[in-house]
Amino acid sequence: MNYVNPMKPSERMKLPxxxxxxxxxxxxxKNFNEVSAGLDEARALIEAARCLECKNPVCxxxxxxxxxxxxxxxxxxxxxxxxxxxxxREANYLPAICGRxxxxxxxxxxxxxxxxxxxxxxxxxxxxxxxxxxxxxNLFVPPVITNHIDKKVAVVGSGPAGITCAAELAxxxxxxxxxxxxxxxxxxxxxxxxxxxxxxxILDTEMERVRQLGVEIxxxxxxxxxxxxxxxxxxxxxxxxxxxxxxxxxxxxxxxGESLSGVYSANEYLTRINLMKAYQFPDSDxxxxxxKEVAVIxxxxxxxxxxxxxxxxxxxxxxxxxxxxxxxxxxxEEEVHHAEQEGVEFMMLTNPTRIIADGNNWVSGxxxxxxxxxxxxxxxxxxxxxxxxxxxxxxxxxxxEAVGQKPNPIIQTTTxxxxxxxxxxxxxxxxxxxxxxxxxxxxxxxxGGATVILAMRDGKIAAEAIHKYLSEKPDADTKVK
Amino acid sequence: xxxxxxxxxxxxxxxxxxxKAPFIAKKRKAGNFVMLRIVEDGERIPITxxxxxxxxxxxxxxxxxxxxxxxxxxxxxxxxxILDVVGPLGVPxxxxxxxxxxxxGGGVGTAEVYPIARALKDAGNTIFSIVGARSKDLIILEKExxxxxxxxxxxxxxxSYGRKGIVTDPLKDLLDANKDIHAVYAIGPLPMMKAVAxxxxxxxxxxxxxxxxxxxxxxxxxxxxxxxxxGKMKFACVxxxxxxxxxxxxxxxxxxxxxxxxxxxxxxxxxxxxPSIVALAGGVK
Numbered sequence: 001m002n003y004v005n006p007m008k009p010s011e012r013m014k015l016p017x018x019x020x021x022x023x024x025x026x027x028x029x030k031n032f033n034e035v036s037a038g039l040d041e042a043r044a045l046i047e048a049a050r051c052l053e054c055k056n057p058v059c060x061x062x063x064x065x066x067x068x069x070x071x072x073x074x075x076x077x078x079x080x081x082x083x084x085x086x087x088x089r090e091a092n093y094l095p096a097i098c099g100r101x102x103x104x105x106x107x108x109x110x111x112x113x114x115x116x117x118x119x120x121x122x123x124x125x126x127x128x129x130x131x132x133x134x135x136x137x138n139l140f141v142p143p144v145i146t147n148h149i150d151k152k153v154a155v156v157g158s159g160p161a162g163i164t165c166a167a168e169l170a171x172x173x174x175x176x177x178x179x180x181x182x183x184x185x186x187x188x189x190x191x192x193x194x195x196x197x198x199x200x201x202i203l204d205t206e207m208e209r210v211r212q213l214g215v216e217i218x219x220x221x222x223x224x225x226x227x228x229x230x231x232x233x234x235x236x237x238x239x240x241x242x243x244x245x246x247x248x249x250x251x252x253x254x255x256x257g258e259s260l261s262g263v264y265s266a267n268e269y270l271t272r273i274n275l276m277k278a279y280q281f282p283d284s285d286x287x288x289x290x291x292k293e294v295a296v297i298x299x300x301x302x303x304x305x306x307x308x309x310x311x312x313x314x315x316x317x318x319x320x321x322x323x324x325x326x327x328x329x330x331x332x333e334e335e336v337h338h339a340e341q342e343g344v345e346f347m348m349l350t351n352p353t354r355i356i357a358d359g360n361n362w363v364s365g366x367x368x369x370x371x372x373x374x375x376x377x378x379x380x381x382x383x384x385x386x387x388x389x390x391x392x393x394x395x396x397x398x399x400x401e402a403v404g405q406k407p408n409p410i411i412q413t414t415t416x417x418x419x420x421x422x423x424x425x426x427x428x429x430x431x432x433x434x435x436x437x438x439x440x441x442x443x444x445x446x447x448g449g450a451t452v453i454l455a456m457r458d459g460k461i462a463a464e465a466i467h468k469y470l471s472e473k474p475d476a477d478t479k480v481k
Numbered sequence: 482x483x484x485x486x487x488x489x490x491x492x493x494x495x496x497x498x499x500x501k502a503p504f505i506a507k508k509r510k511a512g513n514f515v516m517l518r519i520v521e522d523g524e525r526i527p528i529t530x531x532x533x534x535x536x537x538x539x540x541x542x543x544x545x546x547x548x549x550x551x552x553x554x555x556x557x558x559x560x561x562x563i564l565d566v567v568g569p570l571g572v573p574x575x576x577x578x579x580x581x582x583x584x585x586g587g588g589v590g591t592a593e594v595y596p597i598a599r600a601l602k603d604a605g606n607t608i609f610s611i612v613g614a615r616s617k618d619l620i621i622l623e624k625e626x627x628x629x630x631x632x633x634x635x636x637x638x639x640x641s642y643g644r645k646g647i648v649t650d651p652l653k654d655l656l657d658a659n660k661d662i663h664a665v666y667a668i669g670p671l672p673m674m675k676a677v678a679x680x681x682x683x684x685x686x687x688x689x690x691x692x693x694x695x696x697x698x699x700x701x702x703x704x705x706x707x708x709x710x711x712g713k714m715k716f717a718c719v720x721x722x723x724x725x726x727x728x729x730x731x732x733x734x735x736x737x738x739x740x741x742x743x744x745x746x747x748x749x750x751x752x753x754x755x756p757s758i759v760a761l762a763g764g765v766k
Contacts, residue, residue: 181700183518183525183565191702220567222700226504248702252714259709259733261740268703276697277522282751284522285549286697287744361736408701410719 003053004074015050017119018043025341029311032195032279035338038099039122044129048076051121054113059123062108064457067091069108069123076126082139084130089143092456093167093210094160096135096202099128101193102453103332135205142212147173151470154179154238156223156411159187160452161443162244163210164459165466170213172467177238178210179221184275187246188444189452191275192267194305196312224410229439239473240438240466243426244459247405247444253297257355258401262291262363266298266306266402273309291397293317295366297352298402299329300449304336306400307344318344319394323351323371323384347394349373351386355399365393407445415439423448431465432458440466482562486539491621495545495589496555497531503538505530505568511600512574512691512723515540516699517550518565519557524550527696527718529593529668530569540566543592543621549748570699571722574689576600579664583655584626585611585648585677587669591622593691594668601666602629609662610634611651613669617642649676656684663687667726671735678726688726692717695738709733 005012021037022028028035039047057070067088075084088095104124112120134140151174155166158180166176184190185207189198211217223229223245232238250265252258269288272278276286294315296307299322310318320339322329325348329336340346349371358364370390373382406424419427419435425448426441428434434441442458444450487499505515514529526548532541546555557563574597584598591612602608610630614620615638627633634651635643644650648669656662665688667677674690681688694706694717701719708717711728715721 181567182698183567191698220565221504222567222570225568225570225700226508248700250702250704252704252707254714258714259707259737261737265704268697268705271697271703276524280522281744282748285524285748287741287748289741289744361739408719410700 004077005049005051005053007049009052012050012052013114013118015046017050017122018047018125020125025338025343028196029308029342032312034199035196038132039125039129041129041133044076044126045079047122047126048073050114051077052113058111058113059108059121062111063091064107064453065092065460067108067127072130073121073123073126076130081130081133085134085140088127088130091460093164094206094456095127096131097160097189097198097206098453098456099124099126099131100198100202101189102127103451105333107453135202140209142209143171145171145173145214149173149175149470151175151240152177152236152238153466153470154223154232154236154241155244156241157181157187157244157246157443157445158185158207158217159244159246159443159455160189161246161445161455161459161462162187162242163207164456165242165244165440165442165463166215166459167210167213168460168463169466170210170215172463174467174470175216176214177216177218179223179226180217180219181222181245182275183219185217185219187244188248191271192302192305194270194274194309196308197305222410224414229411229415233438240440240470242432242459242462242466243411243434243439243441243445244443244455245408245411245445246455247425247447247449248408249406249424250401251404251406252401253352253403255352255354257357257363260355260357260363261361262289262397263355263399263401266296266302266400267405269306269400270302270309273313279313288313289398290315291363293319293394293396294398294400295319295321295352295394295396296400296402297321298404299324299331300402300404301331301335302405303402304331304339306402308339308342310398310400311342311344315398319347319396320344321347321350321352321366321368321394323349324381325349325373328381349384351384352399353391356393363397363399365395366399367391367393405444405449407448432462433465433469438469482564483566484562485557485559488557488559491543492618494547495543495592495619495621498542498544498554499539500542500563500566501538502540502566502568503535505566506533506538506540507535509533509540509569510573511576511596512571513569514571514699514722515542515566515568516570516696517542517554517563519550519553519563521564523553523564525565525697525699526550527570527693527699527722529691531592531596543589545589548745549751552749567699570718572720574600574666574723576604577664578605579687580606581609581659581662582606583609583611583652583662583665584630585652585665585667585669585673586613586622586626587648587667587673588614588619589621590669590673590691591620591626594666595622595625597666597668598626599629607631609655609659611636611648611655613637613648613673615639647676648673649680652677653680656681656686664689665726666690671731671738674726674729675731675735678729678731682727689723690726690729691722692724692729692734693722694718694734695740
C-alpha cells in the first residue's frame with residue numbers, strides 16, 4: 001500500500017479533529033435549516049491529513065457496506081474529491097445521505113487506529129464533504145451501464161434498503177422497478193428524518209441519481225393492495241422481488257388517554273411535518289397542533305427527531321421522557337447532544353402511566369412515575385423498576401409516543417408462504433432470501449427497527465444474491481413479460 | 482397524474498367523478514377507499530370508492546365539498562388531473578348471504594353504502610334501503626339504490642323530501658315488522674351511525690359501519706385513525722374501515738375527529754378567498 005501523505009504519523013496525530021460548522025443552538029431550534037454545514041474544503045484537507053493510512057484499515061471492516069475508507073480519504077488528500085465520491089459510490093450509492101445520518105461513532109470511527117489514543121478521523125464528515133462538493137459543483141456523472149440483462153426485478157419500498165438494492169441491480173444491468181406507497185420517494189428518509197438533519201434537496205438529488213440509472217418508479221403503489229406479490233410475478237413478469245417496506249407501523253404504550261386529541265405517534269407527528277409540510281400550514285394544507293409544553297416518550301433517534309422538531313414548531317418546553325437512564329438511550333450521541341444544546345429537557349428514569357384530559361378531550365398533562373434501575377434484562381440493559389408512590393404530573397398539551405415501530409403487515413397478510421416472526425418481521429437467511437423462492441427482503445422489515453446503513457447493507461447483499469439467483473435460474477423458467 | 486374523465490354534479494355540493502386509475506380499477510372491491518392528494522402541498526384525504534370499470538381503467542368517486550381539499554377538487558373538470566390517488570385501501574366489505582339486509586346511507590354516505598348494497602344484492606340478499614339527509618338537495622343515488630332494493634325509504638331532517646325525521650325511524654319500523662332481517666350496513670355521519678348502532682343493539686341485529694377517521698397516509702403508518710373497537714385499539718385504514726357497530730366507541734371517535742376543526746376552518750377560509758372555488762363549490766353560505 002502506498003502512502004500519499006508525506007507527514008510522519010507523529011505529525012498527523014498532532015492535528016486536531018476538525019469540527020463541523022454548525023448553526024448556533026439558540027437560532028437553529030427555531031428553523032428547519034440543516035443544523036450542520038459539514039466541513040469546508042480547508043478543514044476537510046486537514047482532516048484527511050490526520051488519517052494514518054493504516055496497512056490494515058480496520059475502519060473498512062467497521063463499515064456495514066465496507067466502503068474503501070482508506071482510499072477515499074487518500075483521494076481527498078490529493079484533492080481528487082470526485083474520485084473520492086466515486087470510490088465511496090462503489091460501495092454505497094447514497095454518500096450524501098450516509099455522511100449525514102450514519103452512526104459512524106459506533107461503526108468505522110470507533111475502530112479507527114487514531115482513536116485509540118486521540119480522536120478518530122471524522123470519516124463521516126469527510127464522506128459528507130465529498131458528496132456535498134460533488135453536488136455543489138454539479139460534477140456528478142451517472143455510471144455508464146454497459147451490460148443489459150433482459151430480466152425484471154421489482155423493489156418494494158424506496159427507503160434506504162430498497163433504493164440501494166435497486167441501484168445495485170440497475171448497475172449490473174437488470175430492469176428494475178421500484179414501487180413506493182407514498183407520493184414521495186425515500187421512505188423513512190422522507191417521512192421520518194427531519195429536514196434539519198437531512199435537507200430535502202439532498203434527498204431529492206440522491207433519489208434522482210437512482211432514477212438516472214434507468215430505474216422505473218411507480219409512486220402511489222401499495223404492493224399487497226394495488227397489486228399483490230403474486231400478480232407482480234405472474235402478470236407483471238418480475239423474476240425476483242426485493243421487499244424493503246420498513247417498520248412503519250407505530251406502537252403505542254397502551255396507557256389510558258392515548259385516544260385524546262393531542263396524542264400522536266412519532267410516525268404521525270413526523271409524517272405530518274416532514275412529508276406533508278405541516279410546519280408551513282396554512283400554506284400547506286395538512287395541519288398539526290403543538291402545545292406550549294410537549295412531552296416526547298422514548299429514547300431513540302425518532303424520539304430525538306420529534307422532540308427537536310417540537311421546539312422548532314414553537315413549543316416553550318419540550319420534555320424527553322425515558323424510563324431508563326441516559327446511558328441506556330439508543331439514540332446517537334450526536335443527536336442527544338444536539339437536543340440538549342437546543343434546550344430539550346431530559347426526564348430520565350421516568351415512565352408515563354396515563355395521559356390526562358382537559359374538559360374538551362384534549363391533553364392537559366401526563367402522569368409519570370419515577371423509576372430505578374435493577375438487574376440487566378434480556379437486552380443487556382438494566383431493567384427499569386417503578387418506585388411506588390412516586391407519581392407526578394407534568395402539564396403538557398401534546399404527547400408524542402416514540403416507543404417503537406413494527407413492520408407494516410399488508411404484504412405479509414396478502415402473500416402466501418412468507419415466514420414471519422412473532423415481532424412481525426420477515427424471516428430471511430444470510431443473503432436476505434425469504435422463505436419463498438425469488439423473494440428477498442431487508443432493512444427494518446427484517447430487523448424491526450435499525451439504522452439506515454444496515455438497511456443499505458441488506459439491500460446490497462440482496463442485490464448480489466438476486467444477481468446470483470437470476471444468473472443461475474434457467475431461462476425456460478422465465479414467465480410472461 | 483390521474484385524469485378526470487367524467488364529472489357529474491349530483492347536488493349543489495355533491496359531485497361524482499370518474500378518474501383514470503387502471504391499477505386501482507382492476508382491484509377495487511366494495512368497501513375499499515383511496516387516498517387523494519389534489520395538488521402539491523395538499524392534504525391526503527380518504528374517499529370511498531363507489532364503483533370502477535376495469536376495462537375503461539376508471540374509478541368512480543362521489544365527494545361532498547365540505548373542506549378545503551374537497552372544494553378544490555370541485556373546481557377540477559374533465560381533462561384536469563389529480564396529483565395522487567392511492568388504493569384500493571382498507572379491508573373490503575365481507576359480502577355474505579344474510580337473506581334480508583338493510584342498507585342505510587346518510588348524506589354522502591349513501592355513495593359509500595351503494596357499492597356494498599349492490600354487492601350484497603349480487604350475492605343473493607334482499608335489500609331494504611334507507612336514504613337520509615338533512616334536506617332534499619343532499620339526497621343522492623335514490624334511483625340507483627331503489628333499483629337494487631325491494632323497498633326504499635327516504636328521510637330528511639327538515640321534511641323537505643320523503644319522511645320527516647332520521648333514518649332510525651324507518652329502520653325501527655322495518656326491524657319491528659320483519660324478523661328475517663339479519664344484517665344492517667350503515668354509512669353516514671358518526672351521530673347517525675351511533676344512533677343506528679344503539680337501535681340495532683336492542684334487536685341484536687348484526688350491524689356494520691364504515692368509520693371515516695382522520696388519516697394521513699391510509700396504509701397503517703401514522704396511527705392517526707386509531708379507533709376503539711370493543712376496547713381494543715384498531716387502525717381504521719388497515720383494520721377497517723368497517724367494524725362491528727356494536728363494538729365501536731363512537732363518542733371517542735366523534736371527539737377525535739374534532740381535533741383540527743379550528744385549523745380546518747382557517748384552511749377553508751383561505752380557500753373561500755379564491756372566487757372560482759367558491760363558485761364551483763356551490764357558493765358560500
